[in-house]
Amino acid sequence: xxxxSIKLRNIRTYEEEEVRLPEGIILFEGxxxxxxxxxxxxxxxxxxxLGNEKGTTLLSIGKNSGSVxxxxxxxxxxxxxxxxxxxxxxxxxxxxGSLHQGLLVPAGVKQSDCWIExxxxxxxxxxxxxxxxxxxxxxxxxxVDPKAKSVIFRYAVYTPQEEMKExxxxxxxxxxxxxxxxxRIEEYKIAMENAKAIASDLRKEAExxxxxxxxxxxxxxxxxxxxxxxxxxxxxxxxxxxxxxxIEGEIGKLKERRGSLQAELLARAKDxxxxxxxxxxxxxxxxxxxxxxxxxxxxxxxxEDLQARIKxxxxxxxxxxxxxxxxxMLEEAKARLSGYDKxxxxxxxxxxxxxxxVMKGYCPTCNRAIDGAEYAAHLQEAEAKYEKxxxxxxxxxxxxxxxxxxxxxxxxxxxxxxxxxxLEETASEVEDGIYDAQHRLGEAKEREKELSERKARAxxxxxxYKAVKRECEECEAQITKKEKERDGILSRKAALEKxxxxxxxxxxxxxxxxxxxxxxxxRAERLxxxxxWLVKYLAAALERIELTVMNxxxxxxxxxxxxxxxxxxxDPSKGVRIDEDFTPLVTQDSYEQxxxxxxxxxxxxxxxxxxxxxxxxxxxxxxxGADLLILDEPTDGFSxxxxxxxxxxxxxxxxxxxxxxxxxxxxxxxxxxxxxxxxEGGRSKVQAGSS
Numbered sequence: 001x002x003x004x005s006i007k008l009r010n011i012r013t014y015e016e017e018e019v020r021l022p023e024g025i026i027l028f029e030g031x032x033x034x035x036x037x038x039x040x041x042x043x044x045x046x047x048x049x050l051g052n053e054k055g056t057t058l059l060s061i062g063k064n065s066g067s068v069x070x071x072x073x074x075x076x077x078x079x080x081x082x083x084x085x086x087x088x089x090x091x092x093x094x095x096x097g098s099l100h101q102g103l104l105v106p107a108g109v110k111q112s113d114c115w116i117e118x119x120x121x122x123x124x125x126x127x128x129x130x131x132x133x134x135x136x137x138x139x140x141x142x143x144v145d146p147k148a149k150s151v152i153f154r155y156a157v158y159t160p161q162e163e164m165k166e167x168x169x170x171x172x173x174x175x176x177x178x179x180x181x182x183x184r185i186e187e188y189k190i191a192m193e194n195a196k197a198i199a200s201d202l203r204k205e206a207e208x209x210x211x212x213x214x215x216x217x218x219x220x221x222x223x224x225x226x227x228x229x230x231x232x233x234x235x236x237x238x239x240x241x242x243x244x245x246x247i248e249g250e251i252g253k254l255k256e257r258r259g260s261l262q263a264e265l266l267a268r269a270k271d272x273x274x275x276x277x278x279x280x281x282x283x284x285x286x287x288x289x290x291x292x293x294x295x296x297x298x299x300x301x302x303x304e305d306l307q308a309r310i311k312x313x314x315x316x317x318x319x320x321x322x323x324x325x326x327x328x329m330l331e332e333a334k335a336r337l338s339g340y341d342k343x344x345x346x347x348x349x350x351x352x353x354x355x356x357x358v359m360k361g362y363c364p365t366c367n368r369a370i371d372g373a374e375y376a377a378h379l380q381e382a383e384a385k386y387e388k389x390x391x392x393x394x395x396x397x398x399x400x401x402x403x404x405x406x407x408x409x410x411x412x413x414x415x416x417x418x419x420x421x422x423l424e425e426t427a428s429e430v431e432d433g434i435y436d437a438q439h440r441l442g443e444a445k446e447r448e449k450e451l452s453e454r455k456a457r458a459x460x461x462x463x464x465y466k467a468v469k470r471e472c473e474e475c476e477a478q479i480t481k482k483e484k485e486r487d488g489i490l491s492r493k494a495a496l497e498k499x500x501x502x503x504x505x506x507x508x509x510x511x512x513x514x515x516x517x518x519x520x521x522x523r524a525e526r527l528x529x530x531x532x533w534l535v536k537y538l539a540a541a542l543e544r545i546e547l548t549v550m551n552x553x554x555x556x557x558x559x560x561x562x563x564x565x566x567x568x569x570x571d572p573s574k575g576v577r578i579d580e581d582f583t584p585l586v587t588q589d590s591y592e593q594x595x596x597x598x599x600x601x602x603x604x605x606x607x608x609x610x611x612x613x614x615x616x617x618x619x620x621x622x623x624x625g626a627d628l629l630i631l632d633e634p635t636d637g638f639s640x641x642x643x644x645x646x647x648x649x650x651x652x653x654x655x656x657x658x659x660x661x662x663x664x665x666x667x668x669x670x671x672x673x674x675x676x677x678x679x680e681g682g683r684s685k686v687q688a689g690s691s
Contacts (some may be wrong), residue, residue, distance in 0.1 A: 001074040001138055001157075002627050002657040003043065010066030010085075011058055012038045013684040021657065022673055025650050028661045028686075029668070030677030031366070035684030036661040037160075039677075040632055044149065044158060046070040046081050047134050049127050051149045055109025059085045062346070067113065077119055079137055083130065084113035141184065151181055156618040158630040159611050172581035179582050179614070183553055183621050188546035192539045199534035206527035213521045219514050226507045233500050240493040247486040254479045261472040268465045275458035282451040285444055292441040299434040306427040313423070316416045323410045330403040333396055340393035347386040354379045553617060554578065560613035567649055568605035568642060576606065584610055600637030608634050612653075627656045635664050646670045 003021050008014040013035045030036050045058060046068040059066045067084040088108045111127040116134070125133060128146040135144060140152045154160075170178070180186040358375045362368060558578050565576045575587045584606060586593045598606065608631075615629060629650070635643050647670030650658045660667060668674055674689035 001072055003659070004071040004073055004078070006039065006043060006046070006071070007067075007069040008039075008042055009068075010060040010063040011042050011068060012060060013679060013682060014038065014042075015060070015683050017684070017686055019675065019686050021659070023656050024672030025647060025658045025670070026660065026673045026675065027667050027671040028659070028675050028677060029663065029665065029689075031663060031679075034677045034679045036663075036677050037632060038684070039686075040158060040160070040630060040659075040661060042068045043070060043630070044153070046083050047131075047138075048150045048153065049083065049111060049131050049146060052147050055085050055111065059087060059109045061349075063087070065112075074137060075139075080117040080122075081130075081134060082113065082115050082117075083111055083127070085109050086112040152618060156615050157628055158632075159615070159634070160632050172579075172583050175583065176581045180550075183618060185546060185550055185553065188542050188549065192542040192546070195534045195539045195542065199531040199539075202527045202531035202534070206524040206531065209520045209524040209527070213517045213524070216514060216517045219510050219517070223507060223510050223514070226503050226510075230500065230503060233496060233503070237493065237496050237500065240489055240496065244486055244489045244493065247482055247489065251479060251482045251486065254475060254482065258472065258475045258479060261468065261475055265465070265468045265472055268468055275455070275462050278451055278455045278458060282448065282455060285448045285451060289441065289444045289448065292437050292444060295437045296434055296441070299430050299437065303427060303430045303434070306423055306430065310420065310423050310427065313416060313420050316413060316420070319406070319410050319413050321406060321410070323407065323414075326403055326407045326410060330400060330407065333400045333403060337393060337396045337400065340389055340396060343389050344386065344393065347382065347389060351379070351382040351386055354382050553621065554580070554582070556620070557582065557613050557617050560616050561609055564609035564612045564649070565605060567652070568609055568645065569602055570641075574602075576609065601639050601642055604635065604637040605642065612649075616653075628658070629653065629655050630659045630661075632661045633663070634660065635662060635667065638664075640666055643667055644670055 002023060005018060005020045007018045009016055019039070028036050028039060041058065047070065050058075064087045065084060067082060069080060069082045072079045072081065086109065088110060113124075114127055114130040115122050115124045116130065116137070117123075118137070123133075128144070131146055132144045134140075135142065135150070138153075140150060142150065142152055177186075180189075354375060357370055358379055362370060561578060561584070562576055565574075571588075573589050574593070577585050577587070579585060584595070586595055586598065586606065595603065595606065635646065643664060643666045646660070646667060650660075650670075660671065676687050676689050678685055678687070
C-alpha cells in the first residue's frame with residue numbers, strides 16, 4: 001500500500017486542503033502546533049474510523065461537518081476511502097451546541113457519509129462495515145473492533161510520536177502481550193484454550209448423557225406393566241357400550257310420548273293465546289313509563305347545572321393580538337436569542353484565549369513572551385464585546401417571556417369560548433330531550449291501560465292449558481333423567497377410551513425412548529473419545545506450534561533489532577539483544593548497561609531500532625507487504641550525523657514510500673520530497689518544497 005493523495009475538509013486546523021504524495025521519502029516539516037500530526041491522524045481516521053477517540057477531537061471547532069478522503073494504491077488497484085464527520089443536533093434546534101450553566105456545550109460528533117471506491121465503483125457502508133472492508137482490502141488479518149485502532153497498522157506502518165518510546169518502558173508481561181497480539185501468536189493460545197474448553201464440555205455432555213441412560217431399565221419395566229393392563233381395560237369398554245345402547249332405547253319411547261302431549265298442548269293454547277305476550281308488553285310498557293319519568297327528572301337537574309355553569313363562566317374579553325401574530329413575533333425573538341447564544345460562545349472562547357495568554361505571559365505555540373499592555377487592551381476589548389452581546393441576549397429573553405404570557409392568555413380565551421359554546425349547545429339538546437320524553441310518557445300511559453284490560457280477559461282461558469303443560473313437563477323430566485344417566489355412561493366410556501389411547505401412546509413413546517437411550521449411550525462413548533483426542537493431541541500440537549513460532553519470531557526480531565541499532569549508533573562496543581519477554585537489553589563490551597544511562601540520542605536510536613524491527617517482523621508475519629512506513633517525530637535527541645543517516649536507513653528498508661513528520665530542518669537533505677506546513681490565521685496550509 002502507498003498513499004497517493006489526502007483531502008481534508010474542516011479537520012482540526014485544516015479548512016480545505018488536498019495533498020498529493022509521490023513515491024520515495026517524504027518529509028512533512030513545520031513548527032510545533034502547525035498541524036503536522038493532524039495529517040497522520042486523518043490518514044488513520046479515514047482507514048479505520050474513530051476507534052476509541054471522540055469525533056470532537058477531529059472536527060474543526062464551530063463547524064457542523066467535515067471529511068477525509070484518502071486515495072491509495074494497493075494490490076495494483078486505486079482505492080478511494082472517504083469518511084465524514086457530522087455534529088449532532090441538540091434539543092431546541094441548536095446546531096452547534098447548547099447552554100448549560102452559562103457555558104457552551106458542544107453537540108456530539110458522529111461518523112457519516114462513509115464510502116469506498118475501487119476502480120471507479122463506489123459503495124456506501126456504515127462506519128463499522130467500512131472498517132471491515134478496509135481490513136479486507138489491505139489484507140490485514142485481525143479482528144474487526146469498531147472501537148479500537150488497527151494493531152497491524154500501528155506496528156507495521158504508522159508509529160505515533162507518543163508510542164515511539166512507550167513500548168520500551170512497558171512492563172515485560174504487557175510488552176510481550178502487545179507483541180503477541182500484533183503478530184497474532186496469541187491465537188495459538190486461544191485455540192489451545194478453546195480446544196481444552198470444548199473437551200471439557202464434551203466430557204460433561206458425555207457424563208450427562210450417561211446419567212440419562214440409567215432410566216432404561218425403569219422404562220422397560222413400565223412397558224411390561226402397560227402391556228398387562230390393556231386387555232382388562234378393553235373388556236370394560238365393551239360393557240359400557242352395551243349399557244349406553246339399552247338406555248338410548250328407553251329415551252326413544254319417552255320422546256314419542258312427549259310428542260303426543262306437545263300436540264295436545266298446542267291445540268289448547270289457542271284459547272289462552274297471547275297472554276304471555278300481553279304480560280311481556282305490559283311489563284315493558286310499565287318499565288318504559290318509569291324510565292321516561294326518571295329521564296325527565298334527570299334532564300331537569302342537568303339543565304339547571306348547565307345553566308349555572310354558563311353563568312359561572314360569565315363574559316369573556318377578546319385579546320388584542322391574534323395567536324398567529326404572537327407566534328410570529330415569538331419565533332423571530334427566539335431566532336435572535338439563538339444568534340446571541342452562538343455569538344456569546346465564540347466571544348467567550350476568544351476571551352478565554354486572551355486571558356490565558358495574559359496569565360501565562362508567553363505564547364504556548366512559539367514560547368515567546370507577549371506584550372502585557374497590548375494584550376491587556378485586547379482583553380478589555382473582548383470583555384466589552386462579550387458584555388454588550390450578553391445584555392442584548394437578556395433583553396431578548398425578557399421579550400420572549402412577555403410574548404409567551406400573551407400566547408397563554410390567547411389560549412385561555414379560546415378555551416373559555418369553546419367551553420361556553422359547548423355548554424350552550426348541550427343545554428339546548430337537554431331541553432329538546434325533556435320535551436320529547438314528556439310526549440312519549442303520555443303515549444306509554446295510554447298503552448298501559450289498554451294492555452291491562454286485555455290481560456284480564458286472557459287469564460281465564462289459561463287454566464286448562466296449564467294441566468296439559470304439567471303432564472308434558474313430567475315427561476320431559478323423565479327424558480332428562482335418562483339422558484343424564486346415558487351421558488354418565490358415555491362419559492365413563494370416553495374416559496376409558498382416552499385412558500386406553502393414552503396408554504397405547506405412552507407405550508409407543510416408551511419404546512421409542514428406550515431405542516433413543518441406547519443410541520445416546522453409544523453417542524456418549526464417542527464424545528468421550530473426541531474429548532480425549534482434543535486434549536492429548538490437538539491442544540498439545542498447538543502448544544508446540546506456538547513455542548516454535550515464538551522462537552522463530554524472537555530470533556528474527558533480534559537480528560533486525562541489532563541490525564538497525566548498529567546502523568544508528570556507530571559504537572562497536574555497544575550492542576543490543578532481547579530476552580524471552582522481548583525486553584530490550586543494551587550491552588557494552590559484553591556487559592549489560594542500564595537503558596537509563598544512555599544518552600538522549602541513544603535512547604531514541606534504541607526506540608527507533610526496536611520499532612523498525614517490530615515493523616519489519618509484523619509486516620513479514622502479517623503478509624501485508626512492505627511498501628509504506630510512517631514515522632512521527634522519529635529523531636528526537638538525534639545528533640546531526642544520526643539525522644543525516646535517516647535517508648540511507650529508510651532506503652535500506654526498500655520502501656516505495658516513507659512519510660516522516662518532523663520539525664527538524666536537518667532532515668531536508670535526507671529525503672526526496674518536502675512539504676512545509678504553516679499556520680496562518682488559525683488555519684493550516686501545506687506547500688510543496690524542493691528537496
